[in-house]
Amino acid sequence: MTGVNRRFVLAARPVGMPKESDFRLETAPIPTPKDGEILIRAHYVSVDPLQRPRMNASAGIGRTVNLGDVMMGRLVGEIVQSRNANYREGEFVEGMLGWQEYALSDGDTNRDLYAPGVTKVDPTIAPISTSLGILGFPGVTAYFAMLEIGQPKPGETVVVSTAAGTVGSIAGQIAKIYGCRVVGITGTDAKVDYITEELGFDAGINYATTPDLEAAVRAACPKGVDVYFDNTGGPIRDAVLPSLAKGARIPLVGRIADMHDATIKLVPDPQIHLTRARARMEGFIVYDYVDRADEARHAIAGWMRDGRMRYRETIVHGFENTPATFIAMLNGANIGKALVSVI
Ligand SMILES: NC(=O)c1ccc[n+]([C@@H]2O[C@H](COP(=O)([O-])OP(=O)(O)OC[C@H]3O[C@@H](n4cnc5c(N)ncnc54)[C@H](OP(=O)(O)O)[C@@H]3O)[C@@H](O)[C@H]2O)c1
Structure with a gap:
């Protein structure tokens, strides 16, 4: 050619x-x-x-x-x-x-x-573009990080950051499918509207305009946070940790808030929150699940077909x-x- x-x-x-x-x-x-x-x-x-x-x-x-x-x-x-x-x-x-x-x-x-x-x-x-998003590695990430580490149970409260983005929007919808109350944290009012009105999240918080994020998370999660799906690290994580419920799980999926800084920063020690809540934080890398990627694609495609998963x-x-x-x-x-x- x-x-x-x-x-x-x-x-x-x-x-x-x-x-x-x-x-x-x-x-x-x-x-x-x-x-x-x-x-x-x-x-x-x-x-x-x-x-x-x-x-x-x-x-x-x-x-x-x-x-x-x-x-x-x-x-x-x-x-x-x-x-x-x-x-x-x-x-x-x-x-x-x-x-x-x-x-x-x-x-x-x-x-x-x-x-x-x-x-x-x-x-x-589905359109081939979805192989880079919802039916690709981001979908596989959301699926296994939420289900294998998050382990959401009906009635629990799940908080997701970068909630209107690729991984976050899928992760939050999976938690809804599993019967949870889902609170998304994202950066604009239009994105808050998207996750609550189109994706069915129970609440959304605009971290860019909320003066006291920790108080906003506490108010949105009156029974505490059972799963925090952490896509950001940084100030959003620090605002969620004080609301952890007993036995909380925290899949560490992304650190986009700190990504531009190559230096290791001093961050507030999370131990007091993890110990108080007997919580478990666990790092996640999607490549540990390449052999099971089709399992995630199959489940997500099924939810897309029956209208429970939007993108x-x-x-x-x-x-x-x-x-x-x-x-x-x-x-x-x-x-x-x-x-x-x-x-
Ligand atoms: N561990 C793994 O294997 C794995 C695999 C795939 C993705 N990830 C991680 O998952 C996260 C989301 O990835 P994605 O592909 O789904 O991207 P995405 O959410 O579609 O796009 C990135 C979003 O990050 C948000 N953002 C940017 N800077 C931020 C900051 N300082 N604080 C808070 N939010 C910020 C922006 O939304 P807002 O308007 O909401 O700020 C932006 O739209 C990333 O951290 C990524 O590294 C991890």
């Missing part, structure tokens, strides 16, 4: 919030698959919080992206050339194949720890807008999954 492949490489390591100049748009010929390889044309490129720590010299958890390398990120696209008997042209696959319009894959299906393996996507189940996507058109869409997501511009449509 002749033509040009556009891709974004990492041009500089950001200090604090990334800038568009931290990325550089490069062009190269569309690559030709060798024996055993497939060529994928991207339809959607994903922007995810996990990409921010990969831009640091040391990523903390997982790999770092070298300066000049194609920016690590997921895409979903169509196989336009196949020299691998396991894949047909016209099929769709999703994988960690980088911010680029065309990508090669050897067809490996290993998805462990940011591996560049691919997963086939069935476009008859939204914030889609920006144009590959050249990928860095700006990424930065906007980090600043909270998205409701649901933030994506870039490429064709």
Whole structure:
């Protein structure tokens, strides 16, 4: 296939919030698959919080992206050339194949720890964009972090942060399906309306305009918090911990509030709250569940079919807008999954 492949490489390591100049748009010929390889044309490129720590010299958890390398990120696209008997042209696959319009894959299906393996996507189940969100790794994250660590029980109170985003909106709906009272914490009134009016959360708190977040959580959770699904760390976590109920569970899923700061900060000691509540905090990494990903996809797709699980996507058109869409997501511009449509 002749033509040009556009891709974004990492041009500089950001200090604090990334800038568009931290990325550089490069062009190269569309690559030709060798024996055993497939060529994928991207339809959607994903922007995810996990990409921010990969831009640091040391990523903390997982790999770092070298300066000049194609920016690590997921895409979903169509196989336009196949020299691998396991894949047909016209099929769709999703994988960690980088911010680029065309990508090669050897067809490996290993998805462990940011591996560049691919997963086939069935476009008859849902639009292929969902393979990057509700039916992709964010959905798998919400499902297993909520059910395996959160272990919600009917009548319990569950608090979810980044509640109107990809993982948070799914996690909160799962807790509703399991019969819980669900309180979402998010950054705008429009997002509070979305989670309470469209997703059926019982209450929402706008952390950006609430002067005393700790008091607001206490008021919204009169029986205490049985599960805190922590997507942020930072001041939101500190405001929730004093309301923990006895036996609370806290899946530590994300730390977007602290993500731009590579230094280890002194944070208020959570021990007094954990000990008082006999609570359990446990770190979660989705890659521990790659072998069970289909179990989550199957359950979520079933809830989508019977109307108990809703989702939204914030889609920006144009590959050249990928860095700006990424930065906007980090600043909270998205409701649901933030994506870039490429064709
Ligand atoms: N452990 C794992 O395996 C795993 C896997 C996937 C995702 N995650 C984590 O899950 C979290 C959500 O990821 P996602 O993909 O679903 O992203 P998302 O929620 O769709 O988008 C990110 C959202 O984070 C919120 N945010 C940004 N800065 C914040 C701050 N300082 N304090 C509070 N909220 C802030 C913004 O919403 P607001 O308007 O509400 O501020 C923004 O819309 C992230 O922390 C991510 O790292 C973890």
